[in-house]
Amino acid sequence: MTQTTARCLILTCGNTLRSDDGIGPWLAEWAEEKFIHDARVRIISRQQWTPDLAEDIASSESVLFVDCSVESAPGSMGIVGVEPAAASQGLATHHVGAPELLALARDLYDSLPATAMLLTIGAGSTELGEEFSEPVLDAIPQACALLERSVVDWLREQDQRRQPAILNE
Amino acid sequence: MSQTITIDPVTRLEGHGKITIQLNGQGEVEDAHFHVTQVRGFEKFAEGRPFYEMPSLMARICGICPVSHLIASAKACEAIMSIRIPHTAAQLRRMLNLAQMVQSHALSFFYLASPDLLLGMESDPAQRHIFGVVAAKPELGRAGIALRRFGQHIIELLGKKRIHPGWVVPGGVTEPLEPAKRDEILAMIPEAYANIGLALGAYKQIAESFRAEANLFANFPSLFLGLINEDESVEFTDGALRLIDSHGAIVEDGITAARFTEIIGEAVEPYSYTKFAYYKPLGYPQGSYRVGPLARLNIAKTMGTPRADKELAEFKQLSSGPVWSSFHYHHARLIDILYGIEKIEQILTDPLILDKHVRATAGVNRLEGAGQAEAPRGTLMHNYKVDENGLITWANLVIATGQNNNAMNQGVLQAARAYVKDGKFTEGALNRVEAVIRTFDPCLSCSTHAFGQMPLVLTLLNADGEQVDQVIR
Numbered sequence: 083m084t085q086t087t088a089r090c091l092i093l094t095c096g097n098t099l100r101s102d103d104g105i106g107p108w109l110a111e112w113a114e115e116k117f118i119h120d121a122r123v124r125i126i127s128r129q130q131w132t133p134d135l136a137e138d139i140a141s142s143e144s145v146l147f148v149d150c151s152v153e154s155a156p157g158s159m160g161i162v163g164v165e166p167a168a169a170s171q172g173l174a175t176h177h178v179g180a181p182e183l184l185a186l187a188r189d190l191y192d193s194l195p196a197t198a199m200l201l202t203i204g205a206g207s208t209e210l211g212e213e214f215s216e217p218v219l220d221a222i223p224q225a226c227a228l229l230e231r232s233v234v235d236w237l238r239e240q241d242q243r244r245q246p247a248i249l250n251e
Numbered sequence: 252m253s254q255t256i257t258i259d260p261v262t263r264l265e266g267h268g269k270i271t272i273q274l275n276g277q278g279e280v281e282d283a284h285f286h287v288t289q290v291r292g293f294e295k296f297a298e299g300r301p302f303y304e305m306p307s308l309m310a311r312i313c314g315i316c317p318v319s320h321l322i323a324s325a326k327a328c329e330a331i332m333s334i335r336i337p338h339t340a341a342q343l344r345r346m347l348n349l350a351q352m353v354q355s356h357a358l359s360f361f362y363l364a365s366p367d368l369l370l371g372m373e374s375d376p377a378q379r380h381i382f383g384v385v386a387a388k389p390e391l392g393r394a395g396i397a398l399r400r401f402g403q404h405i406i407e408l409l410g411k412k413r414i415h416p417g418w419v420v421p422g423g424v425t426e427p428l429e430p431a432k433r434d435e436i437l438a439m440i441p442e443a444y445a446n447i448g449l450a451l452g453a454y455k456q457i458a459e460s461f462r463a464e465a466n467l468f469a470n471f472p473s474l475f476l477g478l479i480n481e482d483e484s485v486e487f488t489d490g491a492l493r494l495i496d497s498h499g500a501i502v503e504d505g506i507t508a509a510r511f512t513e514i515i516g517e518a519v520e521p522y523s524y525t526k527f528a529y530y531k532p533l534g535y536p537q538g539s540y541r542v543g544p545l546a547r548l549n550i551a552k553t554m555g556t557p558r559a560d561k562e563l564a565e566f567k568q569l570s571s572g573p574v575w576s577s578f579h580y581h582h583a584r585l586i587d588i589l590y591g592i593e594k595i596e597q598i599l600t601d602p603l604i605l606d607k608h609v610r611a612t613a614g615v616n617r618l619e620g621a622g623q624a625e626a627p628r629g630t631l632m633h634n635y636k637v638d639e640n641g642l643i644t645w646a647n648l649v650i651a652t653g654q655n656n657n658a659m660n661q662g663v664l665q666a667a668r669a670y671v672k673d674g675k676f677t678e679g680a681l682n683r684v685e686a687v688i689r690t691f692d693p694c695l696s697c698s699t700h701a702f703g704q705m706p707l708v709l710t711l712l713n714a715d716g717e718q719v720d721q722v723i724r
Binding site: 129133134136137168182185186189190191 | 362381382385386389392393396397399400403414
């Protein structure tokens with residue numbers, strides 16, 4: 083199945099019935115509205131990341147993974163680069179991480195995004211529930227700003243890289 | 252002194268189960284059991300709910316085959332309403348069910364089973380997963396992922412969600428098919444054919460090197476049950492059930508959902524939350540039978556589509572009668588996929604497929620209803636009773652994995668006897684015992700209507716029931 087090429091892919095993960103785990107899907111909805119008129123941005127929200135997403139990643143110039151983190155302080159924000167990594171023993175077939183997805187994109191489709199980052203928001207609670215904890219609620223404006231800035235910066239950098247090529251034509 | 256080996260949990264399955272192998276004082280395998288260890292109780296908490304909620308409620312049993320539950324449940328509700336759904340709705344549901352079968356079979360074959368088949372039963376478990384397959388055979392990895400996407404994308408196009416679509420309702424479906432979606436699905440068909448062709452070709456080459464496993468993986472006579480059309484072609488959504496014996500003779504035919512519980516009983520064993528279905532006239536366990544891809548192909552005289560028919564003819568060369576070895580579930584699964592793609596293409600060329608009349612309505616006209624369909628892993632039956640207000644007073648689900656349960660247990664015992672020597676098991680032996688279960692592609696979440704994780708533990712017990720060894724991974 084041929085994929086739509088995206089300049090920037092936002093790939094979120096989380097369960098909206100598990101409190102702060104739903105921050106990824108929430109940010110996906112926010113981004114859908116924010117970039118609704120920008121065809122360069124594609125957003126995919128899933129409860130779990132699965133191997134079939136490798137094709138979407140391979141056909142994107144940049145990818146921003148978004149997930150909650152149970153290892154970080156509640157409400158804290160982190161954004162780090164992601165590199166392809168081989169899968170470990172006991173790999174689940176229903177869920178893979180961002181490094182494994184990048185490795186799959188590379189190994190299956192011989193293509194990797196120029197930029198791949200992981201944005202995490204520290205979870206205060208992942209118990210059953212549809213409400214965010216206070217720390218995550220407080221962090222939402224910053225998370226939105228970070229997400230938007232990342233996307234806008236990447237698109238600008240991509241435009242700049244394209245510029246000399248256009249001038250040389 | 253006897254010993255017991257436990258595999259807990261069994262890996263690369265849909266859900267959580269364990270295997271125990273009991274050894275006698277000479278270190279020989281005396282008995283083996285496949286345990287399904289969790290329970291969720293959907294049948295109980297459905298009580299008191301309005302019957303029309305049942306399809307979307309019951310679909311939550313499983314994230315892999317929710318469509319089968321949607322369809323069997325909706326059909327049970329339609330029996331309560333005493334209605335026949337519009338032709339177009341039936342065709343659209345059939346397409347949805349086939350799309351789910353394709354994606355589920357792709358998951359089973361490429362993600363769960365192919366690491367054993369492509370990398371070998373004895374290969375390093377650290378590499379024995381989909382990433383290992385991708386490294387060894389990237390073209391097959393791409394084909395598997397693409398086939399899964401093919402099925403999932405059709406489900407999303409029709410039902411608006413990849414998992415738990417709410418489109419199937421009692422009476423039909425909520426919305427007709429739009430021309431653009433029909434065209435989009437048709438455009439995906441050629442690539443799907445190419446991918447399943449690649450997989451079938453690769454499988455046939457690989458299968459030659461697994462003759463020993465084919466002889467030992469649940470290879471025994473049994474009854475087989477599956478849906479079939481009046482022209483004896485394979486059916487997944489409508490039709491009626493046929494039960495054949497191990498030599499292919501018809502034991503029961505034209506079994507409607509309403510008759511299902513007249514002839515099929517469910518036994519309980521203390522070691523598993525999954526029930527054991529059996530054919531009542533033969534009793535339990537003599538009346539145990541198998542369902543799913545192997546049963547469907549053993550029962551059908553034709554697939555009803557040209558490409559799959561060619562493959563069916565080749566498949567039937569494996570035996571002069573029904574194929575007994577469960578190892579061949581893998582092959583049958585690939586033929587199912589090919590059939591699914593062809594049938595979806597046929598359905599989309601139905602001149603009425605864009606018809607707007609896709610739902611019938613009615614209230615409670617009967618106080619009991621049953622519905623059946625073929626889930627990817629076999630026959631699925633939902634049976635409900637309601638009060639005059641349409642509230643559920645009783646529900647029973649007979650799941651494919653429960654219908655294969657006795658065969659899985661027998662298969663584990665057969666493989667354990669062959670591969671566990673002198674009271675010891677090697678990594679390859681452990682994997683082969685698990686691989687027997689994988690051939691059935693059981694859905695343990697469905698079978699106990701239970702939550703599932705997917706790790707594995709194998710435990711070895713002595714004659715006194717004391718644990719002497721254990722492998723966890």
